[in-house]
Amino acid sequence: MSKDDEVIVISDDSDVERTRRYMKANYAVDSDSDVQVLSDSGPPASSSLPPSSQVYDIDDVLDDDSDHEFLGAMAILSQASSKSKGSSRSAFRSSQGSSSSTSLKRKSSYSSHDSESDEGQTIQVKRPVAKRQKKTEAAKEAEKLRKAEERERKKAETAARKAAEKEAKKTDKVANRLVAKKDETLCEMIVEFSSNLRDTQIPSIVEAQADKYDGKVQEISDPFVIHPLTKVRTNLNSLGLKLVRWKRHVSKHFDEERRIWIPLPLEEQYDRTESTYIIIMSGQDIRASLDRRRITPAPSATEQVMKLRNALGAKHHIHLMTYGWFGEVSGELRDRFESELVALQVKQDLFLEETRDEADAAHWIYQMSCDLGNKPNKLIGRSHLPFLAAGSDSIKSGKSHTDTLTKMFAQLPRITEEAGKAIVKDWGTLNNIMEGYEKEELNRTGKGPLMLQEAVVSAHG
Numbered sequence: 001m002s003k004d005d006e007v008i009v010i011s012d013d014s015d016v017e018r019t020r021r022y023m024k025a026n027y028a029v030d031s032d033s034d035v036q037v038l039s040d041s042g043p044p045a046s047s048s049l050p051p052s053s054q055v056y057d058i059d060d061v062l063d064d065d066s067d068h069e070f071l072g073a074m075a076i077l078s079q080a081s082s083k084s085k086g087s088s089r090s091a092f093r094s095s096q097g098s099s100s101s102t103s104l105k106r107k108s109s110y111s112s113h114d115s116e117s118d119e120g121q122t123i124q125v126k127r128p129v130a131k132r133q134k135k136t137e138a139a140k141e142a143e144k145l146r147k148a149e150e151r152e153r154k155k156a157e158t159a160a161r162k163a164a165e166k167e168a169k170k171t172d173k174v175a176n177r178l179v180a181k182k183d184e185t186l187c188e189m190i191v192e193f194s195s196n197l198r199d200t201q202i203p204s205i206v207e208a209q210a211d212k213y214d215g216k217v218q219e220i221s222d223p224f225v226i227h228p229l230t231k232v233r234t235n236l237n238s239l240g241l242k243l244v245r246w247k248r249h250v251s252k253h254f255d256e257e258r259r260i261w262i263p264l265p266l267e268e269q270y271d272r273t274e275s276t277y278i279i280i281m282s283g284q285d286i287r288a289s290l291d292r293r294r295i296t297p298a299p300s301a302t303e304q305v306m307k308l309r310n311a312l313g314a315k316h317h318i319h320l321m322t323y324g325w326f327g328e329v330s331g332e333l334r335d336r337f338e339s340e341l342v343a344l345q346v347k348q349d350l351f352l353e354e355t356r357d358e359a360d361a362a363h364w365i366y367q368m369s370c371d372l373g374n375k376p377n378k379l380i381g382r383s384h385l386p387f388l389a390a391g392s393d394s395i396k397s398g399k400s401h402t403d404t405l406t407k408m409f410a411q412l413p414r415i416t417e418e419a420g421k422a423i424v425k426d427w428g429t430l431n432n433i434m435e436g437y438e439k440e441e442l443n444r445t446g447k448g449p450l451m452l453q454e455a456v457v458s459a460h461g
Contacts, residue, residue, distance in 0.1 A: 175252045175261040185373030186215035190247040190271065191365065195219055197242050197280065205362035210369065220245065222273075227313050234311040241304055242285075244278040244321075244365060246372050247271045254380060274372055277312065278319045278353075279304050280361065283328030290333045301340055305348055320344065321364070323355040382413045405430070422455035 135143070179185060191210065193203045207217035220243070223236040236243060251269045252261045281289075281301060288298035299307075301320060308318055320341070329337055344350040355361040398404030402424055409420030427433045433452075440448035 171263045172260075175263045179374060179377050182370040182374035183213050185377070186210050186213040186369060188249050188251070189369050189373045190216045190218065190249065191369055192218055192220045192245050192247060194241065194243040195237065196240070197244075200282075201358045202280070202362045202365065205359060206365050206369070209362075209366045215369065225311055227311065228315065229313060232311075236311070239304075239307045239311065240299070241308060242280040243308075244280065246274040246276060246369060248274055248373075254376070275315065276317045276319070276368075276372060277308060278321050278365070278368075279308060280321045280323075281325075282323060283325035286322065286325045286337055287328045287333065290329065290336060301337070302344060305344055305350060309348060317351065318348070319351040319353055319368075321353040321355060321361055323361045324357055401429075416457075418457050419455065422457045423452055426455050427452075 189210075191206055197203055203217060209215075210217055220236060224233055225236060226233050248271065249269065250264070250272050252263050254260075255262050279301075281304070285298060286301070288294065289300040289303075291297060305318060305320060309316075312318075325337075341350075341352055345352055353364060355364055398407050405424050406417060406420040409415050409423055410417040423433075427436065436451060437448045440446075440451060
């Protein structure tokens, strides 16, 4: 055998012919003389093997007589042979594993084989050793170009990630920016007017003022509203009312746990209609509604408010804004109209706004837009208790237990110090208040949340 020959040990006589077929098919062996049985009694002695010969032992690899599986096993051994380096003599033994795989382990010498390998036959196969091909200049250049492109790709990904993080921090900062002026919230508001207000100067005046803070003014875009209980769908344009309403562009939401604003992705932002509406009546409209001599009198203020209330439901806030009626209405008509307004305020929970002229009405609508824009920030601000803030200058210490409790109540929104004194006078301690609330809740009277409103506030403290 030459030094480049490969020696394969076959442990079963039936595999000899199959080995010959494999070698002829894969190594261009022309005759059986090129595939020779060296020994029938066992593996060759180490001295009889050439220095660089590779020795392999197939040990119970196959479960049946399938040529396909046999050739697959031979292919595995060929791959193992091509990878072995640094030893003049190598030996491999196959071990039976799962039905779909065969594992090989390397042994330092062939002399440690067990009795099963003694029955094997050694076949000499002449096959040239594959030489490692050197990379061409083109291949080296292509590899260099690929690595450069990979570096550029990673560099671009890193830059994009840092830019996204920077933009996210900037967006978070803008979303949680402290509002110094309520006018700054106009960028989130859209003021909508009904089409029958085009003949007045009110929309144009409001638009000129709101434009300074990127506020939007437009006609009512979606006039259809649905009553929350009856589910009746109403077209606001069919009511014939001079209306103003607002929409808010929602671009963030408040995280209650973290107490911060979370910006919304662009695709999740939307416009939400606010629950506040204004009905506008000029002096001429009021006079026409009170003139009984008209064959078809104009709808009265009560009729207009009822139309809108029936379309929206009870939970919406309706304002009636009047302007320029002092010179148009006087005497008995004025008394009738004022009585009508008082009745509406009581029965329909109406908010009444009286203005001088169109410019004054437009200014009031602008201020209302700012208040609505700042409403979420104001509500969140009221949810904080000032006396719990660390380092707050508003902390006041009481001279006694009663005085301390009174000052604590005075820190709550809409609770004056006089109201705090009245609560302390009726209940004495916080424990009494909590026990009273628990008692009302257990009895299911529904008076628990309202039990403090019965405290009588003294005008003289």
